[in-house]
Amino acid sequence: MIAVEHVKKSFGKQSVLKDVSLEIDDGDVVVILGPSGSGKTTLLRCINFLERADEGNLLIINERIDLHSAKRKEILNVRKRVAFVFQNYGLFANKTALQNITEGLIVSRKVPKDEANKKGEEILEWVGLLDKKDYYPSQLSGGQQQRIGIARAVALDPELILFDEPTSALDPELVGDVLSLIRKVAKKGIPMVIVTHEMSFAQEVANKVVFMDGGVIVEQGTPKDIFYHPKEERTKKFLERVLIQEKEIYYI
Amino acid sequence: MEIQFDRVVSSLQSGLSYLGNTLKISVIAILLGTIIALIIALVRFYRIPVLSQVFAFFVTVYRGIPIMLILLIGHLLYVMYFDSVARALHLSVTIKDVDIILLGYIILTIGGIPSISETFRGAMNSIDKTQFEACYSVGLNTSQSLRRIILPQMLPVAFPGYINNILGIVKGIPLLSAVGIMEIMSGALVPCSVSYSYLEGYAATAIIYFVLITIILAASKRIEKYLMRYRVITNE
Numbered sequence: 001m002i003a004v005e006h007v008k009k010s011f012g013k014q015s016v017l018k019d020v021s022l023e024i025d026d027g028d029v030v031v032i033l034g035p036s037g038s039g040k041t042t043l044l045r046c047i048n049f050l051e052r053a054d055e056g057n058l059l060i061i062n063e064r065i066d067l068h069s070a071k072r073k074e075i076l077n078v079r080k081r082v083a084f085v086f087q088n089y090g091l092f093a094n095k096t097a098l099q100n101i102t103e104g105l106i107v108s109r110k111v112p113k114d115e116a117n118k119k120g121e122e123i124l125e126w127v128g129l130l131d132k133k134d135y136y137p138s139q140l141s142g143g144q145q146q147r148i149g150i151a152r153a154v155a156l157d158p159e160l161i162l163f164d165e166p167t168s169a170l171d172p173e174l175v176g177d178v179l180s181l182i183r184k185v186a187k188k189g190i191p192m193v194i195v196t197h198e199m200s201f202a203q204e205v206a207n208k209v210v211f212m213d214g215g216v217i218v219e220q221g222t223p224k225d226i227f228y229h230p231k232e233e234r235t236k237k238f239l240e241r242v243l244i245q246e247k248e249i250y251y252i
Numbered sequence: 253m254e255i256q257f258d259r260v261v262s263s264l265q266s267g268l269s270y271l272g273n274t275l276k277i278s279v280i281a282i283l284l285g286t287i288i289a290l291i292i293a294l295v296r297f298y299r300i301p302v303l304s305q306v307f308a309f310f311v312t313v314y315r316g317i318p319i320m321l322i323l324l325i326g327h328l329l330y331v332m333y334f335d336s337v338a339r340a341l342h343l344s345v346t347i348k349d350v351d352i353i354l355l356g357y358i359i360l361t362i363g364g365i366p367s368i369s370e371t372f373r374g375a376m377n378s379i380d381k382t383q384f385e386a387c388y389s390v391g392l393n394t395s396q397s398l399r400r401i402i403l404p405q406m407l408p409v410a411f412p413g414y415i416n417n418i419l420g421i422v423k424g425i426p427l428l429s430a431v432g433i434m435e436i437m438s439g440a441l442v443p444c445s446v447s448y449s450y451l452e453g454y455a456a457t458a459i460i461y462f463v464l465i466t467i468i469l470a471a472s473k474r475i476e477k478y479l480m481r482y483r484v485i486t487n488e
Contacts, residue, residue: 050388094482
C-alpha cells in the first residue's frame with residue numbers, strides 16, 4: 001500500500017494544499033478530479049519531489065518518507081520507485097524514442113546497455129511504436145510522444161505511476177490512443193494516480209475517484225458514488241458544470 | 253603610393269612566423285575561458301548563494317570595461333607586482349624569466365569570460381523546465397542530468413553566440429601588441445618599420461586573419477550541424 005499523509009504546500013501566501021491525505025491500494029487506479037487551482041497537480045508533484053511540500057509524509061511499502069525534509073538519497077529512492085508522466089510529455093529532446101526509455105534504466109538503475117535496449121524495444125512494441133525507435137521527439141506527433149512518455153514510465157517497473165493531465169496537451173483526435181494505452185497500463189496492475197479532465201475515461205478506468213477543491217479532498221469514493229451519488233454540494237456543482245460541457249460538445 | 257606586393261609577401265611571411273603564438277593564445281584563452289564561463293553560467297543558473305553574486309559582480313564589472321583598458325591596467329599591475337607576488341609564493345622566478353605571452357593568456361581569458369558565460373546562461377534559460385523535471389523523474393541526479401540531457405540541449409542554442417564570442421577573442425589578439433606581445437599583427441609590421449610599408453603590413457595581417465577566421469567558421473558550421481542533429485524539422 002502507498003499513502004500520502006497530511007501534505008501541506010503553499011506558494012508564498014497562497015496555500016495550495018491544506019492537509020491532504022490519500023491512500024492507494026495495490027492495483028488501484030485513482031483519478032483525481034477538480035477545478036483548476038484545486039491543487040491536484042501540486043499533490044502529484046509533491047509525491048515525486050518535483051515540488052517540496054511544506055509538511056507531509058509518503059508511505060511507500062512500509063517506508064515512511066518525509067516529503068518536506070527528505071535527504072537527496074531518499075528522494076532518489078522515491079523517484080526510482082515512482083514514475084511520472086508529464087502533461088507536455090517531457091521527452092528528452094536530444095534522445096531518440098528508444099534512448100528516452102533506456103536512459104533511466106542505464107544511468108539510474110545501472111541496467112546493462114544490451115538488456116536495457118532489449119527491454120526498451122519490447123516496451124516500444126507494446127505501445128505500438130517500435131518502428132519509431134530511432135526518431136527524435138521533434139519528429140513525432142503529440143500522441144506518439146505521450147505514448148513514449150508512458151512507455152518510459154512503465155519501463156522503470158515502478159511501484160506507482162503518476163499521470164499529470166496526460167491528454168490535455170493533445171489534439172482531440174489523438175486523445176483516444178493515449179487513453180487506451182493508459183487502460184492497458186492499468187490492466188498490468190501497476191497502481192496509478194491520474195489527474196485528468198476526461199470524465200468518461202475517469203468513470204471507466206478508475207476504481208477510486210477523488211474530488212479536490214481549494215487544496216482539500218472534498219469527497220472520494222467509487223466512480224459510481226462520485227458521479228451518480230455525490231454527497232457534497234461542491235462536487236455536484238463541479239460535475240454539473242463539466243458534464244454539461246461534455247454534452248454540449250456533442251451538439252457542436 | 254602603390255601597394256607593393258613583394259612587401260605584402262614579406263609581411264605575410266613575417267606575420268605567419270607568429271601564427272604559432274596567436275594560435276597558442278587563442279586556444280588557451282578559448283579553452284580556459286569556456287571552462288570558467290561554463291562554471292560561472294551554471295553557478296548563476298542554479299543561483300548558488302554567495303558565489304552567484306560574486307560572479308554576477310565580476311561579469312558586470314568586466315563587461316563594462318573595454319578590453320584595451322583591462323590589458324593596459326593588467327600590464328601595469330603585471331610589471332609592478334609580478335616579482336613580489338612570485339616571491340610571496342616562494343617561486344624562484346622574476347619577470348625577466350617569464351615570457352610576456354603569459355599576460356596575453358590571462359587578459360584574453362578574462363576578456364572572453366563575461367560574454368561567453370552570458371551566452372551559456374541565456375541558452376540554459378531557454379531550456380524547458382520539464383526537461384529538468386523529466387531527468388529527475390527517471391532518477392537522474394543533477395550532474396547526470398546536466399551531462400546527458402541539459403548541456404547537449406544547451407550547446408546548440410548557445411553555439412552561434414559562442415562562435416561570436418570566440419571570434420571576439422581571436423580578433424582581440426592584435427591588441428596585445430600594445431604591451432609588446434608578439435602575434436600576427438606585430439609580426440607582420442616588423443618589416444614595415446624599415447620600409448615604412450605599413451599599408452602592406454596591415455593588408456597582410458588582414459589577409460591572415462581573414463583566412464584564419466574563415467577556417468574557424470567552416471569548422472563551426474560542421475560542429476553546429478552535429479550539435480543540431482536531434483532538432484529535425486520535417487515536412488511530413
